[in-house]
Amino acid sequence: MPELPQYIKSQLLQRGADLAGVGSLAELPPDVRENLPFGICVAVKYPKAVIRGISDMPTQEYYDWYNRLNEKLDGLVVFGAELLSAQGYRAVAQTREHVGFGETEYNTPLPHKTVATRAGIGWIGKSALLVTEKYGSMVRISSILTDAPLDAAAPINASRCGDCLVCTNACPGGAVSGKVWAVGMRREEFFNPVACRAAARARAAQGFGGEATVCGRCIAVCPYTQRYLEGD
Numbered sequence: 001m002p003e004l005p006q007y008i009k010s011q012l013l014q015r016g017a018d019l020a021g022v023g024s025l026a027e028l029p030p031d032v033r034e035n036l037p038f039g040i041c042v043a044v045k046y047p048k049a050v051i052r053g054i055s056d057m058p059t060q061e062y063y064d065w066y067n068r069l070n071e072k073l074d075g076l077v078v079f080g081a082e083l084l085s086a087q088g089y090r091a092v093a094q095t096r097e098h099v100g101f102g103e104t105e106y107n108t109p110l111p112h113k114t115v116a117t118r119a120g121i122g123w124i125g126k127s128a129l130l131v132t133e134k135y136g137s138m139v140r141i142s143s144i145l146t147d148a149p150l151d152a153a154a155p156i157n158a159s160r161c162g163d164c165l166v167c168t169n170a171c172p173g174g175a176v177s178g179k180v181w182a183v184g185m186r187r188e189e190f191f192n193p194v195a196c197r198a199a200a201r202a203r204a205a206q207g208f209g210g211e212a213t214v215c216g217r218c219i220a221v222c223p224y225t226q227r228y229l230e231g232d
């Protein structure tokens with residue numbers, strides 16, 4: 001069998017993940033990471049046509065894929081955790097059921113985006129979304145916590161947004177302040193989740209008559225997403 005980090009990553013990619021990486025969680029309080037030292041980030045991307053379709057308004061198709069990708073991610077992290085458990089390690093799949101939806105304070109104990117930056121998968125954009133070099137922000141993510149001895153990637157601690165303000169100007173809820181993220185910054189210092197949620201509710205109703213909280217304009221307009229959409 002190849003080395004464990006390569007093995008687990010290649011298994012996740014073969015199973016349908018589009019990006020996977022390992023990060024050290026040592027700098028985070030033990031209680032939020034269930035006393036486990038490593039986090040594996042798993043990302044899956046939306047089809048290009050779905051994201052092209054929401055540059056103006058959210059669509060039923062976007063909402064269907066949002067649900068479909070959440071199910072796919074739950075399956076992938078359970079699969080990855082089972083592989084590690086079978087090798088004798090502790091592994092916790094951060095499924096939606098396990099983590100919850102952060103509905104009261106818009107907060108979960110260990111957000112997937114934190115694991116993602118620790119695993120070198122991307123940075124937090126001015127949009128408050130995870131932005132990846134390859135797919136921009138058109139990915140949904142999940143994570144696995146484990147004590148398996150995995151080599152951690154170099155974490156990403158700084159933004160690569162530069163002076164771009166595309167998402168700030170495009171957000172219909174005025175939720176994106178335009179301030180640049182750096183590790184350790186609280187979300188509320190640069191992003192307003194209450195304004196985002198209200199705008200997303202209104203836009204889902206307007207766009208496809210849905211009672212959902214989906215908008216995603218910040219995903220579609222980001223130049224990193226656009227670069228991927230324009231490629232082959």
Ligand code: B12
Pocket residue numbers: 027028099100101102103106107108109110111112113114115117118124127128129130131137138139140141142183184185186187188191193194196197200213214215216218219
């Ligand atoms: C609550 C929630 C919301 C809330 C609040 C959003 C927010 N940004 O916090 C509301 C309802 C507004 C919302 C809206 C949306 N959401 Co939402 N949401 C969540 C949820 C369930 C929890 C997020 C959470 O705990 N936030 C708490 C704050 C503190 O953390 P955070 O913003 O997630 O990230 C911070 C930390 O990661 C920190 N950080 C990063 N690295 C490090 C390193 C260290 C050492 C430390 C200490 C901190 C740190 O920096 C970030 C900014 O402060 C996650 C799923 C999950 N379990 O993670 C999805 C999630 C964040 N949502 C997602 C998406 C796509 C959306 C929407 C596009 C949905 C839509 N409307 O169509 C919008 C986009 C809003 C936006 N621009 O961010 C995706 C994001 C994917 C991506 N590429 O980033 C997630 C990850 C769901 C998923 N499974 O993919 N969401």
Ligand code: SF4
Pocket residue numbers: 127170171172173174175176195196197199200214215216217218219
């Ligand atoms: S999902 Fe829509 S309302 Fe929320 S931050 Fe993105 S563009 Fe703004």
Ligand code: SF4
Pocket residue numbers: 125126127128131160161164165166167168221222223224
């Ligand atoms: S649109 Fe620009 S500022 Fe916003 S997340 Fe993307 S690169 Fe960063």
